[in-house]
C-alpha cells in the first residue's frame with residue numbers, strides 16, 4: 001500500500017510504500033476512498049501541541065511513531081477480512097470510527113473508546129486515511145452510512161461526532177435558550193447544523209473574521225459577533241442577557257476567557273478546540289457566579305451511530321466539502337494551515 005506520511009515533523013509529507021496488510025483474526029482491511037483533513041492533522045504534522053504556560057506536548061510523548069500517515073476521517077470499501085471477522089463482507093462501503101481504545105477495559109466495553117487511557121486512534125497511533133488502506137482490529141468500527149453522500153458521511157467520524165458529543169454535554173440546558181459558538185470554521189458550521197438538528201434554534205456564532213458573518217446568518221445563526229473583549233456586551237444584547245452555554249471550538253486561552261466571562265449563573269462552557277493557552281480562574285468567583293467548564297474530546301461509538309442516524313433521517317444539513325485528489329495531500333495541508341478553506345477538504349482516491 002502507499003501512504004502520504006509524516007516522516008519528519010513540519011516537513012512535507014512523503015509518499016512511502018509498505019506491504020499490504022493481511023487481516024488475521026477479527027481484522028478488516030479497508031481501501032480508503034475518502035479522507036477528511038482536520039486541524040488535528042496539522043497539529044500532528046507540526047509535531048506538538050501548546051499546553052499553555054510555555055509547556056508543549058510532543059507527539060512522540062503521545063505515543064506517535066514516525067513515519068505515520070495522518071487522517072482520522074476515513075471512509076472506504078472493505079477489501080479483505082480475517083477469518084473471525086463477522087457481520088462484514090468484501091465490498092461493504094463504510095465510515096470508520098477512528099478513536100479506538102484498548103477494546104477490553106470497562107470504558108471501551110461501554111462504547112466510550114475515545115475515553116480509553118490506551119488510545120489506538122487511526123491517523124495518530126496507527127496509519128490513517130492519508131494511506132491507501134487502513135487495517136482495523138474489529139468490524140465494530142465500521143458504520144453503514146446508507147444513501148448519505150460519502151464526502152459528507154466521512155466528516156461524521158471527527159467533526160460530526162465531536163460537535164455531537166460537545167452538544168450532549170449541554171445536558172439539561174433548555175432547548176429554547178441561546179447558545180454561543182466560538183469559531184466559524186468547518187467545525188463551527190457542523191456545530192450550528194447539529195444544534196439545529198438537535199432542537200436548539202437560537203445560536204449566535206462568533207469568529208475573528210468578519211467575512212464569516214454572511215455565511216453564519218445564511219446558515220441560520222440568530223446573530224454573528226466579531227471575536228474580542230467587546231463581544232460580551234454584543235452577545236448579551238443579541239441574546240437579551242447571558243447565553244446559557246458556550247461551545248468554544250477555538251479554545252486558545254483568549255476565547256476561553258471570553259467564553260467563561262460571557263456566561264451568567266449556571267452557564268456551561270464546553271471546550272472543544274486545542275488552540276492552546278491558559279486562563280486564570282477565580283476559584284471563589286466560580287461559587288459567586290456558579291458555572292461549569294467541561295472538556296470534550298471527539299465522541300463515542302454511540303455518538304457516531306446517532307450522527308449517522310440523524311443524517312439518514314434527513315435531519316442534518318450537509319456540511320460544505322471540497323474534494324481534492326489524495327496526491328495533493330501537501331497542498332491540502334498548506335491550504336488548511338493558511339485558512340484558505342471553506343468547509344472540509346476531502347482527499348479522494
Ligand SMILES: [Zn+2]
Pocket residue numbers: 038039040041072158159
Ligand atoms: Zn479531527
Ligand SMILES: [Zn+2]
Pocket residue numbers: 101102103104105106107108109113116117118
Ligand atoms: Zn480501553
